Amino acid sequence: MLTYVIRRVLYSIPVLFAASFLIFSFVALASDPLQFLRMQPRVDQTTIQKIIVREHLEEPIPVRYVYWIKEATTNKFGSTLIGDRPIWPDLSRVMKNTAQLVIAAELLAILLAVFIGVYSAVRQYSAFDYSFTTFSFLGLATPVFWLALMLQVLVVNIFLNYDIRIFYVSNLSSTDPDNFLLDRIQHLALPVIVIAVASVAQYSRYMRAAMLEVINSDYVRTARAKGLNERTVVMKHAFRNALIPLATVVALNLGGVLGGAVVTETVFSLDGMGLYFIRNLVEGDPYPVMAWLMITSVMIVFFNLVADIVYGYLDPRVRYD
Amino acid sequence: MRKRSFWLALAALAAVVTMTAGGATAGSPQGALKPAAAGGTVILGADQEPKILNPFLTDGNLYWLSVIVGQVFEGSYELNNDGDYVKEMITDAAVTSNPFTVTYKLKPGLKWSDGTAITSKDYVSTLTTIMNKNWDITSRAGYEEIQRVQTPNALTARVVFKKPFAAWKDLFGALIPAHKVKGQNFNNTWANSIDISSGPFKFERWQKGSQLVLSKNTNYKSGQQAKINQVVFRFIPDTNTQFQAMRGGEVDMIAPQPQLQIADIKKQAGIKVQSGPEFAWEHLDIQLGNKGHLALRQPYVRQALVTGINRGQIAEALYKEIAPGLPVLRNAIFKPFEKSKYQAHAWQPFGFSQKKAISLLRAKGCTGGPATPSSKNTDIYSCPGVGKLSFRFFSTAGNQLRSLAFQIMQKQLKSVGIELVNRFRTGVFSVLPTGDWDLFLFTWIGSPDPSGSVEIHKCKGDQNYNAYCNNKVTKLLDASQNEVDPTKRVALMNEADKLMAKDLPTLPLFARPGFLISKSSVGNVLKNPTSEGPTWNSELWTVAK
Numbered sequence: 001m002l003t004y005v006i007r008r009v010l011y012s013i014p015v016l017f018a019a020s021f022l023i024f025s026f027v028a029l030a031s032d033p034l035q036f037l038r039m040q041p042r043v044d045q046t047t048i049q050k051i052i053v054r055e056h057l058e059e060p061i062p063v064r065y066v067y068w069i070k071e072a073t074t075n076k077f078g079s080t081l082i083g084d085r086p087i088w089p090d091l092s093r094v095m096k097n098t099a100q101l102v103i104a105a106e107l108l109a110i111l112l113a114v115f116i117g118v119y120s121a122v123r124q125y126s127a128f129d130y131s132f133t134t135f136s137f138l139g140l141a142t143p144v145f146w147l148a149l150m151l152q153v154l155v156v157n158i159f160l161n162y163d164i165r166i167f168y169v170s171n172l173s174s175t176d177p178d179n180f181l182l183d184r185i186q187h188l189a190l191p192v193i194v195i196a197v198a199s200v201a202q203y204s205r206y207m208r209a210a211m212l213e214v215i216n217s218d219y220v221r222t223a224r225a226k227g228l229n230e231r232t233v234v235m236k237h238a239f240r241n242a243l244i245p246l247a248t249v250v251a252l253n254l255g256g257v258l259g260g261a262v263v264t265e266t267v268f269s270l271d272g273m274g275l276y277f278i279r280n281l282v283e284g285d286p287y288p289v290m291a292w293l294m295i296t297s298v299m300i301v302f303f304n305l306v307a308d309i310v311y312g313y314l315d316p317r318v319r320y321d
Numbered sequence: 322m323r324k325r326s327f328w329l330a331l332a333a334l335a336a337v338v339t340m341t342a343g344g345a346t347a348g349s350p351q352g353a354l355k356p357a358a359a360g361g362t363v364i365l366g367a368d369q370e371p372k373i374l375n376p377f378l379t380d381g382n383l384y385w386l387s388v389i390v391g392q393v394f395e396g397s398y399e400l401n402n403d404g405d406y407v408k409e410m411i412t413d414a415a416v417t418s419n420p421f422t423v424t425y426k427l428k429p430g431l432k433w434s435d436g437t438a439i440t441s442k443d444y445v446s447t448l449t450t451i452m453n454k455n456w457d458i459t460s461r462a463g464y465e466e467i468q469r470v471q472t473p474n475a476l477t478a479r480v481v482f483k484k485p486f487a488a489w490k491d492l493f494g495a496l497i498p499a500h501k502v503k504g505q506n507f508n509n510t511w512a513n514s515i516d517i518s519s520g521p522f523k524f525e526r527w528q529k530g531s532q533l534v535l536s537k538n539t540n541y542k543s544g545q546q547a548k549i550n551q552v553v554f555r556f557i558p559d560t561n562t563q564f565q566a567m568r569g570g571e572v573d574m575i576a577p578q579p580q581l582q583i584a585d586i587k588k589q590a591g592i593k594v595q596s597g598p599e600f601a602w603e604h605l606d607i608q609l610g611n612k613g614h615l616a617l618r619q620p621y622v623r624q625a626l627v628t629g630i631n632r633g634q635i636a637e638a639l640y641k642e643i644a645p646g647l648p649v650l651r652n653a654i655f656k657p658f659e660k661s662k663y664q665a666h667a668w669q670p671f672g673f674s675q676k677k678a679i680s681l682l683r684a685k686g687c688t689g690g691p692a693t694p695s696s697k698n699t700d701i702y703s704c705p706g707v708g709k710l711s712f713r714f715f716s717t718a719g720n721q722l723r724s725l726a727f728q729i730m731q732k733q734l735k736s737v738g739i740e741l742v743n744r745f746r747t748g749v750f751s752v753l754p755t756g757d758w759d760l761f762l763f764t765w766i767g768s769p770d771p772s773g774s775v776e777i778h779k780c781k782g783d784q785n786y787n788a789y790c791n792n793k794v795t796k797l798l799d800a801s802q803n804e805v806d807p808t809k810r811v812a813l814m815n816e817a818d819k820l821m822a823k824d825l826p827t828l829p830l831f832a833r834p835g836f837l838i839s840k841s842s843v844g845n846v847l848k849n850p851t852s853e854g855p856t857w858n859s860e861l862w863t864v865a866k
Binding site for chain 1: 362372459512553556563566568753773
């Protein structure tokens with residue numbers, strides 16, 4: 001297993017280099033970090049020239065890429081091109097915020113999806129099954145931004161009509177909250193629901209399909225024939241095997257979502273990875289974009305690896321060399 | 322055992338949900354917020370978060386930062402809600418000639434928040450800091466014209482210029498404290514906090530990504546002490562969310578860009594909406610450089626283009642709900658509400674006339690287009706030597722009002738055989754300085770001092786992105802920079818505007834209206850049309866309990 005892990009990590013390194021060079025090139029070609037500065041009336045041209053020389057903005061892209069590599073590896077992703085602000089403090093802050101949001105959303109989604117998937121499979125073609133199949137398709141089809149906006153409007157209308165604040169529609173916390181944890185939950189609830197809806201829809205379908213395959217298999221039929229009660233058959237014999245596809249999907253999804261739920265964070269004005277990425281991309285500063293990319297890439301590679309390891313744990317027939 | 326743990330887990334989940342729902346609080350619209358302390362707190366929704374807190378550096382060049390630090394750093398003049406310069410920390414500013422000199426007299430007894438006296442030495446430190454080439458200063462405009470600053474006494478600063486400088490009131494708008502910056506690396510000063518203040522508020526804390534808090538400066542002597550205790554800026558970049566936060570009472574005030582949602586929020590009880598024109602003008606720039614369409618370099622094509630656009634209809638369609646009666650702009654430099662300066666010039670010499678637009682094209686041998694205007698027309702004119710009249714139209718994606726303006730113009734011009742091709746995108750302003758566009762719809766944000774227009778319209782000006790060059794216009798604009806007589810200066814600029822109206826390098830549309838939306842419980846909130854922003858008189862705000 002260790003050899004397998006090391007080999008996977010080593011394979012990832014050239015992939016990361018290639019991805020980083022491509023993204024750096026695209027961002028550097030497509031945007032100008034000085035664009036907003038140039039637009040200011042009476043902006044000082046000496047300052048602009050100084051920044052251009054200091055940050056090597058007129059050098060060829062491969063040369064600029066090398067400067068970035070040097071900064072990223074020796075100085076925690078370096079500093080922004082304009083303003084020379086260290087990148088790591090902002091990036092670590094937004095990572096923590098996104099982690100709170102995503103982990104809460106995924107935990108909620110997994111709990112609900114497992115329950116819905118198992119019950120739907122065990123009670124196939126029941127009213128519950130049909131209802132949650134419909135819900136799943138609705139959840140998959142609903143645009144995230146629309147759901148986010150509708151929830152905001154709903155919550156605000158409840159507040160205006162009944163003077164009851166259930167949840168907040170923006171930011172991560174209030175100005176001076178009495179109870180920090182409760183306040184944080186009230187701020188995160190809506191974005192967690194938005195992310196969880198799509199995830200529940202997806203995961204519950206996987207869970208249901210996997211359960212149906214497993215509970216109709218020979219060994220489960222044998223377990224029933226032996227006289228075991230239905231709950232033992234489902235939870236002890238079928239459930240663990242049905243978890244395998246879901247575990248794989250969740251691990252892969254988690255890697256991507258930790259890069260930031262861009263739309264959700266934008267709508268709810270959450271200071272997370274997604275908003276960080278969009279803001280810096282629009283401003284045309286490649287250094288923070290690259291830092292975001294590297295973190296996201298590492299997480300995707302890591303969670304791909306986790307998916308394989310979990311798969312091997314859940315299915316003892318799988319062995320890695 | 323397993324059955325019990327399953328039900329225990331379900332019970333725990335139910336408890337969490339109940340706790341969350343039970344956290345719903347009834348009562349005041351502030352919900353879970355702490356009741357306001359004596360004096361109260363006002364929360365503003367800001368759509369941009371600063372990157373640093375130093376407004377002089379390139380990274381601090383952001384509208385919302387100027388709004389925030391405007392209440393922390395004061396200077397010689399501020400702009401009031403009529404767009405007039407009002408003395409802030411000075412009692413007088415005497416102007417003399419030969420050489421052109423402005424002598425500032427500071428109010429006696431002024432102190433920085435740390436108790437240090439504010440003196441004329443702070444004028445010197447402001448100049449030397451800004452002119453220091455080691456620092457990444459955004460703009461040195463005006464300060465480069467200063468020869469020296471003399472300090473005959475602690476309350477007098479005599480600023481001697483190399484030559485007359487018309488926009489002198491814009492200088493020293495925020496003083497830099499001499500005792501704080503001496504020997505310091507200014508590029509690193511006030512990056513994440515500000516440890517000094519000369520205004521009614523001082524910096525308290527900044528939770529990056531969330532909010533910035535200013536608290537009352539008890540050492541403030543230049544004017545009235547603040548009545549409220551705190552001003553909080555909550556960063557909400559998404560406009561729809563800003564409106565929902567305003568409706569839901571999460572913020573007390575927002576200053577959004579013109580949006581159609583304003584019409585709805587106006588109807589909500591307990592909310593006050595102020596609107597009015599600002600020193601910002603929406604306009605359609607026409608590219609005259611090499612990377613633009615060849616046809617646009619022909620005056621008759623530009624005339625046909627502007628004659629085929631009904632600006633009044635656009636203003637009506639965009640703003641009838643939120644700013645009814647918005648007048649069309651007939652001057653690229655001054656706005657209609659600047660009554661003593663505004664002169665209407667013939668930017669649309671034939672008015673709006675689709676028939677005239679077609680006849681202008683046909684008179685020059687253009688073919689392939691409609692003989693008469695028709696809303697069903699699909700034919701596009703081609704003109705001799707310049708090709709098909711199909712123009713790339715750039716503007717900001719995601720802006721409802723701009724999209725609507727484009728759709729209206731596209732339809733109007735299609736009726737006369739001119740095609741507009743949508744090139745709306747995010748980050749569109751990276752395209753503007755390249756000149757690789759044909760038509761560009763955007764807003765210039767200016768100030769009561771019109772000197773910013775000089776670089777936009779003069780030959781090879783720093784903000785002249787459409788490659789317009791008329792030497793007569795340039796001479797007039799350059800002369801205006803050194804004309805200190807306000808009447809003569811306005812005359813020079815209006816003369817330049819009259820000439821530009823003949824050349825048609827741009828089509829002014831309207832002075833963009835600004836909006837300030839606040840809770841009725843916050844008193845003395847007055848909209849300011851300048852870059853001072855909504856906090857210009859925050860020391861007068863009150864919060865009803």
